[in-house]
Amino acid sequence: MDDDFKKAAEFHGHICPGLAMGYRVAKYAKEHYPRSQDEELVCIAENKSCSVDAVQSLLGCTAGKGNLILVDNGKQVFTFYSRDQDKALRIYFQGDVFGRMDALRQKMAAGKLTAEEKKEFQGLRSQVIENILTGKDEDLLAVKEVDIPAPEKARIYPSLQCQECGERFMEILGRTAEGKVLCKDCFEKKVC
Ligand SMILES: [Zn+2]
Numbered sequence: 001m002d003d004d005f006k007k008a009a010e011f012h013g014h015i016c017p018g019l020a021m022g023y024r025v026a027k028y029a030k031e032h033y034p035r036s037q038d039e040e041l042v043c044i045a046e047n048k049s050c051s052v053d054a055v056q057s058l059l060g061c062t063a064g065k066g067n068l069i070l071v072d073n074g075k076q077v078f079t080f081y082s083r084d085q086d087k088a089l090r091i092y093f094q095g096d097v098f099g100r101m102d103a104l105r106q107k108m109a110a111g112k113l114t115a116e117e118k119k120e121f122q123g124l125r126s127q128v129i130e131n132i133l134t135g136k137d138e139d140l141l142a143v144k145e146v147d148i149p150a151p152e153k154a155r156i157y158p159s160l161q162c163q164e165c166g167e168r169f170m171e172i173l174g175r176t177a178e179g180k181v182l183c184k185d186c187f188e189k190k191v192c
Pocket residue numbers: 012014015016018019050
């Protein structure tokens with residue numbers, strides 16, 4: 001297991017097919033895509049699944065820094081935009097890796113797996129992870145350069161104090177009601 005994958009697994013908390021998928025995508029981006037600094041790279045992830053954590057771990061595109069944008073289309077698609085180069089690379093994880101595991105997964109979710117199937121499921125799962133980690137880039141990934149507008153930069157706004165709860169919040173997210181300046185939370189409690 002390579003160091004990057006180990007680190008990603010530590011960050012994510014467990015090893016799973018989704019993490020392995022994200023790892024292959026992030027590894028590809030890291031090795032094939034020019035960039036200068038991590039902050040210059042923005043990732044637009046089209047899912048909210050385990051794979052996103054591998055991208056955060058390997059590439060430093062994180063929710064906190066604002067260079068990770070989640071657009072949940074439920075797709076294993078990641079677009080990496082380099083601010084330096086004004087270039088974007090779209091990577092779709094196309095590998096059809098789950099096979100019979102998908103059918104068992106449905107059954108498992110319904111709580112209908114027999115003891116034998118449970119065993120089979122675990123075996124399949126390890127095999128799927130192995131296949132993802134060892135497959136060829138060209139089989140697993142559909143990669144193309146795309147032209148997209150530069151994602152908006154994370155901005156820092158002044159703080160205001162909510163006249164209801166007294167907590168400070170980012171000014172741009174403020175609301176007003178009954179002549180008071182309110183945080184979004186208090187606004188919703190009052191008005192909605
Ligand atoms: Zn996971």
